[in-house]
Amino acid sequence: MLGQMMDHPLLISDLLTFSAQYHGDTEIVTRTVEGPIHRYDYRSAARRSRQLAQALARLGIEVGDRVATMAWNTHRHFELYFGVSGMGAVCHTLNPRLFADQLTYIVNHAGDKAVFVDLTFVPLLEKLADQLQGVEHWVVMTDGEHMPDTSLPNALCYEDLVEAEDGNYDWPSFDENTASSLCYTSGTTGHPKGVLYSHRSTVLHSYAACMVDTLRLSARDSVLPVVPMFHANAWGLPYASPLVGAKQVLPGPGLDAPSLVELFEQEEVTTTAGVPTIWLGLLQHLRDTGKSLGTVRRVVIGGSAAPRSMIAEFQERHRVQVVHAWGMTETSPLGTVGTLKSKHEGLSEDARLDLQAKQGRAVAGVQLRIVSDDGAEQVQDGEAFGELEVKGPWVVGRYFRTEGEALRDGWFPTGDVATIDHDGFMQITDRAKDVIKSGGEWISSIDLENEVVAHPRVAEAAVIGIHHPKWDERPLLVVVAKPDDPPTAEELREFLQDKIAKWWMPDDIVFVDELPHTATGKISKKDLRVRFENYELPTA
Numbered sequence: 008m009l010g011q012m013m014d015h016p017l018l019i020s021d022l023l024t025f026s027a028q029y030h031g032d033t034e035i036v037t038r039t040v041e042g043p044i045h046r047y048d049y050r051s052a053a054r055r056s057r058q059l060a061q062a063l064a065r066l067g068i069e070v071g072d073r074v075a076t077m078a079w080n081t082h083r084h085f086e087l088y089f090g091v092s093g094m095g096a097v098c099h100t101l102n103p104r105l106f107a108d109q110l111t112y113i114v115n116h117a118g119d120k121a122v123f124v125d126l127t128f129v130p131l132l133e134k135l136a137d138q139l140q141g142v143e144h145w146v147v148m149t150d151g152e153h154m155p156d157t158s159l160p161n162a163l164c165y166e167d168l169v170e171a172e173d174g175n176y177d178w179p180s181f182d183e184n185t186a187s188s189l190c191y192t193s194g195t196t197g198h199p200k201g202v203l204y205s206h207r208s209t210v211l212h213s214y215a216a217c218m219v220d221t222l223r224l225s226a227r228d229s230v231l232p233v234v235p236m237f238h239a240n241a242w243g244l245p246y247a248s249p250l251v252g253a254k255q256v257l258p259g260p261g262l263d264a265p266s267l268v269e270l271f272e273q274e275e276v277t278t279t280a281g282v283p284t285i286w287l288g289l290l291q292h293l294r295d296t297g298k299s300l301g302t303v304r305r306v307v308i309g310g311s312a313a314p315r316s317m318i319a320e321f322q323e324r325h326r327v328q329v330v331h332a333w334g335m336t337e338t339s340p341l342g343t344v345g346t347l348k349s350k351h352e353g354l355s356e357d358a359r360l361d362l363q364a365k366q367g368r369a370v371a372g373v374q375l376r377i378v379s380d381d382g383a384e385q386v387q388d389g390e391a392f393g394e395l396e397v398k399g400p401w402v403v404g405r406y407f408r409t410e411g412e413a414l415r416d417g418w419f420p421t422g423d424v425a426t427i428d429h430d431g432f433m434q435i436t437d438r439a440k441d442v443i444k445s446g447g448e449w450i451s452s453i454d455l456e457n458e459v460v461a462h463p464r465v466a467e468a469a470v471i472g473i474h475h476p477k478w479d480e481r482p483l484l485v486v487v488a489k490p491d492d493p494p495t496a497e498e499l500r501e502f503l504q505d506k507i508a509k510w511w512m513p514d515d516i517v518f519v520d521e522l523p524h525t526a527t528g529k530i531s532k533k534d535l536r537v538r539f540e541n542y543e544l545p546t547a
């Protein structure tokens with residue numbers, strides 16, 4: 008017997024229609040690529056998204072067509088999120104930090120019919136355009152006054168396109184399982200793979216993101232996503248914010264600490280979100296200038312492990328609550344969030360930080376388990392570890408236009424190695440391929456890195472396994488020291504001594520000026536391994 012409730016599909020356009028109706032005067036503020044601050048409200052954003060949908064239809068974009076964006080977090084990118092998906096096409100976000108050949112592969116593989124590009128990235132795409140034969144329309148996301156002289160074929164101006172339409176447009180209704188957006192994983196091996204989200208998965212993920220034990224978004228928040236809209240949909244914030252009518256503050260290309268702090272102050276930001284690398288720079292800036300985080304109450308940290316020392320600095324020095332989250336492009340991305348339970352209220356500060364340094368518990372709707380190499384499910388006692396597998400309505404089922412299974416026994420294998428404790432708190436111990444296998448035992452590179460970056464004179468650190476004739480692999484610690492007073496290797500060893508098991512002590516410590524990062528801001532272990540490929544450990 009079927010239920011007898013209205014058969015109303017979950018559609019992305021409804022999120023914006025709702026905010027336009029009930030939060031019509033709530034602001035969306037952008038630091039534009041052209042420079043000035045742009046402000047308007049949900050009512051205007053909804054109208055312009057409808058105008059954009061009309062313009063897309065006029066260009067010949069049809070249901071299911073892929074429309075790519077290469078853009079910062081701005082109001083125009085927000086309009087594309089809704090205009091493209093709302094009309095039934097697929098909004099494909101391109102990460103400008105990828106290598107040229109990866110971008111060429113991705114645009115051709117996705118079959119993008121139109122590309123919308125910010126002024127910043129026009130030169131980048133000009134170099135690739137003749138290899139992107141399927142692209143029929145190039146649109147520069149600016150106004151007539153700033154339209155560049157470009158070799159992009161028949162380049163159109165975004166504002167001209169939008170302004171030419173009247174906005175008298177009804178969002179179409181269709182099956183909620185229709186594809187809405189597409190994002191390629193950065194792909195540490197092989198070609199990048201496309202994750203094709205649906206309206207249903209996106210709307211459900213938005214509801215889950217707002218929950219109090221998730222990101223706690225409400226109409227009283229002012230949200231500044233530092234995480235780019237080209238990285239896992241800015242963790243869903245551009246969809247979740249209109250769902251609750253939160254004010255949005257979009258930083259455009261200004262991701263440096265002074266520009267962010269200025270927006271935090273001026274726009275009374277309450278919630279912000281980004282990867283640890285961004286916060287390293289921000290915390291350093293606050294230390295240097297003595298500035299505060301003003302009205303910011305919550306910082307969401309994910310994408311890589313949030314070091315315990317970073318969580319402590321935010322909470323103790325700035326009185327800002329850290330929300331540590333884990334996810335993947337394949338999980339939309341929210342999978343786990345580290346909000347505490349009431350039983351944790353009496354914990355000492357130290358014990359609480361230990362818990363918050365874990366990646367958190369499953370967001371309602373997501374199931375987690377850990378399995379050993381032979382596929383046996385492991386107990387969830389906080390000790391046993393294995394590969395983390397996930398399931399849920401916003402977890403990938405298969406990759407876009409790719410042969411082969413993405414799932415194993417109906418679960419998505421994440422490639423992360425983790426433990427899960429009795430309270431359901433998951434802790435990533437490593438990426439499966441980054442774990443250091445020493446004498447048959449595993450050393451967690453993440454744990455070691457977290458201990459090292461807690462040193463007050465260390466800026467960033469990475470640990471990789473180096474071949475060792477006796478132990479198979481041993482850890483090499485690569486450190487970026489803070490500028491003025493770098494620690495010596497000996498000081499670091501002393502610092503680590505009582506914090507780690509003796510056999511975890513790195514066999515060597517190397518200081519470098521900079522660590523390589525991936526297109527999504529994570530330390531690139533792959534590049535580090537190449538760089539230290541022939542490195543000989545003094546213990547070998």
Ligand code: AMP
Nearest residue numbers: 309310311312332333334335336435527
């Ligand atoms: P991406 O699809 O580019 O977002 O990368 C997903 C991967 O980032 C995950 O599989 C993890 O390895 C890593 N990751 C994301 N969040 C965290 C976190 N909070 N702690 C540790 N690793 C994380």
